[in-house]
Amino acid sequence: MSVCSSRLIKRDIRPLGGTDAIAVLRALRPSRYFYNMDESGDEHLGFIAEDVPDLVASKNRKDVSPMNIVAVLTKVIQDLEQQNRMQAQQIARLDDRIARLERGGGVALSSVTSTGAPWIGLSALAAAALVLVARRRRQGERRLPSCRDRPGLAA
Numbered sequence: 001m002s003v004c005s006s007r008l009i010k011r012d013i014r015p016l017g018g019t020d021a022i023a024v025l026r027a028l029r030p031s032r033y034f035y036n037m038d039e040s041g042d043e044h045l046g047f048i049a050e051d052v053p054d055l056v057a058s059k060n061r062k063d064v065s066p067m068n069i070v071a072v073l074t075k076v077i078q079d080l081e082q083q084n085r086m087q088a089q090q091i092a093r094l095d096d097r098i099a100r101l102e103r104g105g106g107v108a109l110s111s112v113t114s115t116g117a118p119w120i121g122l123s124a125l126a127a128a129a130l131v132l133v134a135r136r137r138r139q140g141e142r143r144l145p146s147c148r149d150r151p152g153l154a155a
Contacts, residue, residue: 022076025072028069031045031046031047032045033046047064049061
């Protein structure tokens, strides 16, 4: 099946937004069904035209446009791929930060809290505390000081 898709036969061309595409995708309900007039007994997979969003249905709501569904799927996959790349970059930055902490490079409080994610900052602080404990052990200190070691603070 081939569909004429030349720019020459189209007007008002504009990109499909990611928000619209994901809304259509979420609203699609793939179905299993048999055609009433088909006596072969073959089961089919697809969509029910009356139940799909307007962007992928015909005006009379009796047909579904496969190319419109392909466009929606393509946009959603493109957006997910971009999101995946951004997350991979963030993971690489966090891996570098962890490696620096494990090497004893320390961490500035401003870099811990600049991520905008408090749980990441807390994890970095916990990692910094572990680095401090490891340094003290290397310097010969067997344990961290406690309140019991301080006159007047022992319970």
